[in-house]
Amino acid sequence: MQDVNEALDLLRPVWDEGSGKDGYVSLEVDPNLAYDTEGTTAEAVRLHKLVDKPNLFVKIPATKPGLPAIEDMIAKGKSINVTLIFSLKRYEEVARAYIRGLERLVAGGGDPSTVASVASFFVSRVDTEADKRLDETGGHDKLKGKLAIANAKLAYQRYKELFAGERWQRLEAKGANKQRCLWASTSTKNPDYPDTLYVDELIGPETVNTMPQETIRAFQDHGTVALTLESDLDEAHRVFEQLERVGIDYDDVTRTLEEEGVQKFSDSFDQLLGSIRAKQGELAKA
Numbered sequence: 526m527q528d529v530n531e532a533l534d535l536l537r538p539v540w541d542e543g544s545g546k547d548g549y550v551s552l553e554v555d556p557n558l559a560y561d562t563e564g565t566t567a568e569a570v571r572l573h574k575l576v577d578k579p580n581l582f583v584k585i586p587a588t589k590p591g592l593p594a595i596e597d598m599i600a601k602g603k604s605i606n607v608t609l610i611f612s613l614k615r616y617e618e619v620a621r622a623y624i625r626g627l628e629r630l631v632a633g634g635g636d637p638s639t640v641a642s643v644a645s646f647f648v649s650r651v652d653t654e655a656d657k658r659l660d661e662t663g664g665h666d667k668l669k670g671k672l673a674i675a676n677a678k679l680a681y682q683r684y685k686e687l688f689a690g691e692r693w694q695r696l697e698a699k700g701a702n703k704q705r706c707l708w709a710s711t712s713t714k715n716p717d718y719p720d721t722l723y724v725d726e727l728i729g730p731e732t733v734n735t736m737p738q739e740t741i742r743a744f745q746d747h748g749t750v751a752l753t754l755e756s757d758l759d760e761a762h763r764v765f766e767q768l769e770r771v772g773i774d775y776d777d778v779t780r781t782l783e784e785e786g787v788q789k790f791s792d793s794f795d796q797l798l799g800s801i802r803a804k805q806g807e808l809a810k811a
Contacts, residue, residue: 526575526576529550529552529576529581530576530578532550533550533576533578533580533581536548536549536550536580537578537580540579540580545579545580545638545639545641545702546641546702548580549580549581549582549604549606549641549643550580550581550582551581551582551583551584551606551608552572552576552581552582552583552584553583553584553608553790553794554568554569554572554583554584554585554586555568555794556586556787556790556791556794557791557794557795559586559588559590559591559787559790559791560588560590560787561590562590562591562593562594563594565585565590565591565594566593566594566597566598569583569585569594569598569603569605570598570601570603573598573603579604579639581604582604582605582606582641582642582643583598583603583604583605583606584605584606584607584608585598585605585606585607585608586607586608586609586786586787586790587607587608587609587610587615587616587618587619587644587783588609588783588787591607592618592619592622593622595607595619595622595623595626596622596623596625596626596629597626598626599622599623599625599626599627599629599630599640599642600625600626600627600629600630600633600635601630602630602635602636602637602639602640603640604640604641604642605623605642606642606643606645606707607619607623607642607643607644607645607704608645608709609645609647609783609786609787609790610644610645610646610647611646611647611650611651611676611778611779611782611783611786612775612776612779612780612783613676613679613680613683614776615779615783616644616646616680616683616684617683617687619644619704620644620683620684620687620688620704621687623642623644623704624687624692624693624696627640627696627701628696631696631699631701636699636700637696637699637700637701637702638699638700638701638702640701640702641702642702642704642705643704643705643706643707643733644684644704644705644706644707645707645708645709645735646676646677646680646706646707646708646709647709647710647782647786648673648674648676648677648708648709648710648711648723648727649673649710649711649712649713649714649723650673650710650714650782650786651672651673651676651778651779651782652669652670652671652672652673652714652715652718653714653715654778654781654782655668655669655671655672655673655768655773655778656669656670656715658773658778659771659773662771662772662773665771668764668767668768668771668773670715670717670718670722671764671768672764672765672768672773672775672778673723674722674723674726674727674761675760675761675762675764675765676761677706677708677726677727677754678726678727678754678755678757678758678761679758679761679762679765680706681706681729681732681754681755682755682758684703684706684731688703688704703731705731705732705733706731706732706733707732707733707734707735708723708727708732708733708734708735709735710723711723711724711727711734711735711736711737711740712736712737712739712740713740720739720740720743721740721743721744721747721748721749723740724736724740724744724748725744725748725749725751725753726753726754727753727754728750728751728752728753728754729752729753729754729755730752732754
């Protein structure tokens with residue numbers, strides 16, 4: 526809590542200057558609750574009460590049981606970082622849950638302008654899983670390292686469709702903010718790929734790219750600044766078609782990644798709590 530509060534205070538000027546557009550810090554709901562709708566909602570409410578600052582995002586995984594919790598929290602007027610998104614279908618479900626939550630908030634007399642959200646797409650892990658399956662089939666190296674970028678580009682097209690039209694315009698007129706796409710897991714896992722691959726190819730308006738320090742430094746040194754997110758969209762569709770033809774099941778890839786992602790988050794969370802308990806024990810002995 527102390528770390529999060531200090532980070533929130535540090536970034537508060539960014540939040541103030543941008544009228545709540547940026548300057549957020551995320552605090553994660555225990556990922557062991559990822560398949561428990563009521564448990565996730567209760568914990569998200571608790572965390573928002575515990576750290577009552579306007580630039581806090583509470584992070585909720587985009588599992589099927591997580592969707593109602595996301596909607597309920599938005600309806601309560603709380604800002605949410607929706608994490609662990611891999612598939613286009615799940616992304617649409619997340620965006621629609623956000624919109625429904627805003628509609629409920631407005632219907633109850635709430636102010637949607639105080640609510641922000643991001644939909645966090647995990648990028649490089651998609652290539653890691655798809656490439657592994659391509660290696661197993663053999664002979665399709667030209668398709669390796671292609672799915673993650675294609676996936677993100679098509680997700681952005683759906684973002685533009687979902688946050689347009691009369692339904693969204695009614696909310697926007699009340700002050701509602703779009704739920705921006707956030708590109709996560711953007712370090713390059715395969716050393717054969719350019720170290721700025723998942724930054725260079727995903728630059729576009731109304732998006733966020735979270736990068737580890739080494740990726741930031743690499744991009745500052747030799748990255749390419751250009752509007753790339755909407756380029757080569759026909760190629761993005763072809764990648765999906767070609768992978769399907771060679772037997773790569775996109776739905777199974779993304780389902781596997783979601784399950785593994787939840788487990789990795791849970792393991793990391795448990796390890797963190799274990800470390801804290803061990804330190805508490807050492808301090809008690811001292």
